[in-house]
Amino acid sequence: MLFFPLPFLTAFFLIFVIIQLARYIGRGLDWVVLLTVSGFALQSVLLGISWGFQDMPKLPLISLAIALPPLTWLSLNELAGRVGRHGRTAIFILLVTLIVVNATAFLLGNDDIVDALPILTYLVFGGHLIWSGMHLDLDWMASRPLQSLIPTQRAYLVAGTILLISAGVDVMVALDIRLNDSQISPALVGYSNLTFLLALIVVFFTRHDTAAAPPRPQPSTPQTQTHSQEDETSAESILAKLDQEMETNHLYRNESLSLNEIARKIRVPARQVSSAVNTLRAMNVPKYVNTFRIRDACRILEETDMPVTEVIFAVGFTTKSNFNREFQRVTGLNPSEWRSRACSATEPRPQKDAVRVQERASES
The missing domain is CATH 1.10.10.60 (Homeodomain-like)
Incomplete structure (x- = not known):
């Protein structure tokens, strides 16, 4: 079936992104960024297994889905220099609270909360990222780790759009499961992953003219010292x-x-x-x-x-x-x-x- 390999392809591409970002460990890259991208890669793998081979336990997938929007928001704001220690603490408290509430609803059999909370999380954080990309005074320094892959403002807009699209897909999947016994859910998951993969490829390979990694330092020689003075x-x-x-x-x-x-x-x-x-x-x-x-x-x-x-x-x-x-x-x-x-x-x-x-x- 067409949808089957797509989540895995998305995961492979995200692993490539992780490798690219890993070059900036120790040069301003926060561990939250690698955690977030790894979370998306893990989600793609779990979706590929769940819809392609056998059903996965629902609770881990739901918990991961709830965690990713706050982590995405936190990662972008960390890279743009817009969040401090207190902001990070607040996000992690919110994240844990959402996961606990959803897990409790799942154990109590309240499917409405289990389905609605991840969707609401995607909508809130996706909408806020788009608003931030359009209105806030974002850092536009070329040497930031995020800028080496994609301009900061574009990163906010793309991430927000992806979260909103994910919310829409989750709504359609939830309705399909309840009304049509999951007849089109595999195709929805597959084609949404294809869209996600194509968007990532376009974003990361169509780089802004200022989005390039800083040059590596060269050994000092009389000639390079002259150039340095100039x-x-x-x-x-x-x-x-x-x-x-x-x-x-x-x-x-x-x-x-x-x-x-x-x-x-x-x-x-x-x-x-x-x-x-x-x-x-x-x-x-x-x-x-x-x-x-x-x-x-x-x-x-x-x-x-x-x-x-x-x-x-x-x-x-x-x-x-x-x-x-x-x-x-x-x-x-x-x-x-x-x-x-x-x-x-x-x-x-x-x-x-x-x-x-x-x-x-x-x-x-």
């Missing part, structure tokens, strides 16, 4: 242009600013821009841009009575949470504390150089 000079020149663009034209106020747009503005390849910022300021491009935004926000908070909610958008941020996190990172205070200290007659005025890009870069 590269440093070039990086300083690039950063000087970029600093001027930020200072003079307030490029950072553009809410939809991207690495490619910065590169076009100063007429320098995106990879060189990213490398210059990373080398000379010891931070990625989003943090570099956000530091200018925070400096501007500090000025506005000190000199005007503009509400904080308006300051957020005036300096180029799109979300309050991102603004607060970056403000705390750069200044060590929250916006209200900064304004209070600036206006206080009894406390020394906060030093503006606390948020100067040049000096704060080495602390980030």
Whole structure:
């Protein structure tokens, strides 16, 4: 039958992805990512066995199905630098809770909850990933492990779409089992895996021009040292242009600013821009841009009575949470504390150089 080998082919391709990602262990790749991809590979194997050879115990398949959407969400946010220790803990608590609730419903024979909870999990996390890919200020640094395979924003959109499609397939399979005694369920599973496999192949082999692995370091020789000095000079020149663009034209106020747009503005390849910022300021491009935004926000908070909610958008941020996190990172205070200290007659005025890009870069 046509559907039989497809889950296994998907599993083999996911193993290939795992091998590719394994190259980045120790270079920023979190173990949650490998766990998530391995979970999808295991799910494909179990589906192939269940629909191709013999029925598998239902509880392990359901538990795995519930675990994968939260793990997918966590993996992408880990790679994009958008989740901390508390966020990871919350996701794991939620994951365990969902699995326990579903296992209890399964043991009690409540098929409605057993069928509905995995579908709901796919819908919620898939929808949130798509929303994140369309609205959030995602990291767009070329050296991130995720960027070596697929641009971050595209990864969010693709992962969210796959989760939503999986939810739709699960709905159709559940209805087919109840109404038609599983007459078309094997074909649904097979063709959905074929779609999933083709999507993965297109995504990972159609790479963005900035999605390439960083070059391996070469042994140092007099010639390479000369090139290194030239590269440093070039990086300083690039950063000087970029600093001027930020200072003079307030490029950072553009809410939809991207690495490619910065590169076009100063007429320098995106990879060189990213490398210059990373080398000379010891931070990625989003943090570099956000530091200018925070400096501007500090000025506005000190000199005007503009509400904080308006300051957020005036300096180029799109979300309050991102603004607060970056403000705390750069200044060590929250916006209200900064304004209070600036206006206080009894406390020394906060030093503006606390948020100067040049000096704060080495602390980030």
